Amino acid sequence: MTGLMPNAGHVARREYLVRVRGRTFRITTLLLAVAVLVFTLLPTLLRGAGVTGDPPQIALDVQADDLASDPVAAIRDALAASGAAGPLVTRAEDPSDAADAVRGGSLDGLLTISRGPDGDLTFEYLSSQGPASVERLLVTQAATSLAVSDRLAAAGIDSAQSAVLFRPPAFVSTSADPDAPDDDRYGEALVVAYFLVILTFMAIITYGNWVAQSVAEEKSNRVMELLITAATPQQLLTGKVLGTGAAGLTQYAAIIAAVAVGMIANGPVSNLLGLRGEAAFRLPSLELWMLPAFAVFFTLGFVLYSTLYAASGSMVSRIEDVQQAAGPLIFVSIAGYFVSFTALNDADAGWVALLSLVPFFSPYLMPMRMLLTSVSAPEILVALGILVVTLVAAIWLASRIYSAGVLMYGQRVGVRTLLRAARVSR
């Protein structure tokens, strides 16, 4: 058997250039990048839009006059905490005028505070907005704390004492495992894990499918017979997977660049819009060795799937039949994706640890576990070893199927027919 190079390189180069030069590729890449950029900036932009609109105006009709704390200040502070600048909270001079103003839309809400027959505070809120509005939620919260401090005052506890009562305790949590991720960065680790799972899944589903399409295309326009005469199936298969993979990575680079631009731009944009600073997204505390590990799992996973996609593409004669032939593969990759989403909520579970060793799932699950829990080095190496062995077997199988499949036309090619034909082809 001849070596893979330089022919695999020639095939990869052609595959990459044809893919990247294509109009579809350019348009989808541009659209994806723009979409991702918009999504990253969207929360900031929406908040900005909320601020540049009218500040919320709420009127209070306080019928209970012996309140322990100032209701105007309490409601204003609660609304201001959401980032909305300059909420206007006033006492209504004429409650029925205020109610009309709310109905007419010139006022956002009217909160009536009165004392019930049992001595407890009761609230009625007339709002110009629906039940899902943030404002209403915040007013409810402020009302709750008003009611609580009122009850405390009734029980003889003054406001200074109640402030002490509601102060959060000193709570320090330490994990027995020194490698466990920091508690305060867990949310960010989860976001990154999400991101990795989605990236892996999209790469397999999209770019794997490209490989299958491209093989089927060469078969349907009959270039395959020329190619197979000039190069070995292994060279063609490798070149195809590498070239398509490189094109996929190019698209990913554009998307990731858009995310980075979006995240960097978030600061200046929110300053520009006059938003009060909110904690910016921080990367979770990663150990540096994790990055190449992610890259290795991602690459091996992609190569494993797309090699098999290539084989399935070689089993059909027309591009329309690719989806059907790739059905089992699509099923497995979607299964891996869903399993990972379940696992995200339960990363420490035993079944997750077990599945993270299984070859078709490990590219999804192992990076996720590394982020969310502590994984021992031997465990990672075992998963990697199993993945590599599977990959070698898959390449062997795929190039057999490929070399037999590429010359079969017209008939429905079953796996049995292929394997029989594969025994005698080069």
Place this chain on the structure above:
Amino acid sequence: MSLVVDRVSKRFGSVLALDDASFSVEAGAIFGLLGANGAGKTTCMRIVLDILRPDSGSVTWNGQPNTALPRRTWGYLPEERGLYPKMRVEEQLRFLASLYGVSDADARREITDWLERFRIPDYRNRKVEELSKGNQQKIQFIAAILHDPDILIMDEPFSGLDPLNVRLLKEAFLAMRERGKTLIFSTHQMETVEELCEAIAIIDRGRVVLHGLVRDVKRAMGRRVVRLATDGDGAFLAELEKLDALRGLTVGARRADFVELQLPADLDPETILRAALERGQRITRFEIAEPSLEEIFVEHVGRRAIDEEEGHLATSAGGGDIE
């Protein structure tokens, strides 16, 4: 120096595509591989090219097994033409040449040379899908020979070409032979085989039923042909068949302006000439010939194959199967 196909068999499921097929091709020769559709020609070519492995038997070139030969030994023009429709001619050819390890500079030079030879130098930067069928086929031929292979194997290279392009391709064949290349091709056009091939093999249902030099094959038929034309209505021909002196003579079908008479090997053609003159005929054509390849082909493959082929042609509008 020769290509030897030795007792090659190949089965696809229940179909025996090649059955103990053997023949050899001298280096530097132009060789015709003849057979009805589905006879096993394409399978045979694919096995020679080592893109398909036989169940048994071997193929050698100068004593070396084909599995050990470098890929660039072979040039291949498949029956089903195939190029990337959206790629430009030159880019495409350079890619295919690169797979054979041809340097880019050599590839460019050869491409220029061949495009000029085929009188399509302006198509260099055109997409293949924009070219006519005949011109695509020329590109396909260039793709098969850019890496300067020793052996060129072509499946139906002339099908679908107009007479002018057929002429250009024949010239290219001869140019390749000048360079010392060995050419093997299949075709249904017997005149082309008569014109170009030194040797042939006829394959029928997977078996090589006849092979050798065209000259020897014709002699081995053991008979000759006389083409005769006269002024009259040819009524005397019926008498000829009955003459004792002309025993074994058969009068063939009347052609446009002559009649073909089949002679057994021991019959002197001059006897016919004399017999015709004795009956007062004015002879306008008298030609002694060997049987045409078409006759030989029909005789060996039989009416069966021709009937089947006509049926096959009528039904095979779509894709073929693995021949």
